[in-house]
Amino acid sequence: MSTRLTAGDTAPDFTLLAADGNSYSLNQFSGQKVIIYFYPKASTPGCTKQACDFQDNIARFSSEGYVVLGISPDPVSRLEKFAEKEDLGFPLLSDEDHAVAEAYGAWGEKKNYGKVYEGLIRSTIVLDEDHKVAVAQYNVRATGHVAKLRRDLKLEA
Template sequence: MSTAAAPTERLSVGDLAPNFTLNDSNGNAVSLSDYRGKKAIVYFYPAASTPGCTKQACDFRDSIESLTGLGYQVLGISPDGVAKLEKFVAKEELNFPLLSDEDHAVAEAYGAWGEKKNYGRVYEGLIRSTIVVDEDGKVQLAQYNVRATGHVAKLRRDLGIDPK
């Protein structure tokens, strides 16, 4: 079950982040509004347990202490079902919520669903994206077509929290 606002274009800095409610890997409902007053890193990834998505999730897992220490909460969103997310969380020992967006309504609302090209084939799918939402629910940073490898380090640099 998901609920989200309707814009399909990409978000920009200063936009109000669309609220959503999605089930996590335990089947519990999680809403973006639960994080109001905190900073949230909402990242969209195509599929659990694939090489790139595993690298990215483990990168966030290994960086979670420093990110939460700076006031950032991490939420991963994919079109995977709850059961697949549950296995992924357990296998990779992930320490942040993964949310199921099976109908990709939230991805669409965030501009993270659209045309993709792979080996000459054009199709609709999830665009690997990261949206940082500030304490007031506004977009602080919006990144689309991000690379899985090295993403957290780049994100930290772009946020000015690790200028290396």
């Protein structure tokens, strides 16, 4: 299992291809606060709910200086369809080899109906302007997570 990040850790840099056809690197957001959320599979009910919750709150996050990035092991083609269908206005990044998920501690052992396997652990990592970890949340729920994150970040209306 990969090592989980904790508050104060420096976030690993990465460069990934996104649904919009661009490559995104963490370094390009230097001086900005970043919310990175890892989700297992685009267009599934839980992941759709979570992505739409982020989209519904994107103006609030942006007004507080946060950039939102979604990362999954899906290929870019699947992310393109997902972003278009759900009208998502933030980058969805493809981590097919799950190297970034591993570096962030969001890849590891999972259990489902008694079966044990390796997979993506739904997680959210919040970085400060220096890209130090401010908040690291693992095994989050798809439903209600964004509201909880807003409360944790004191971004209530």
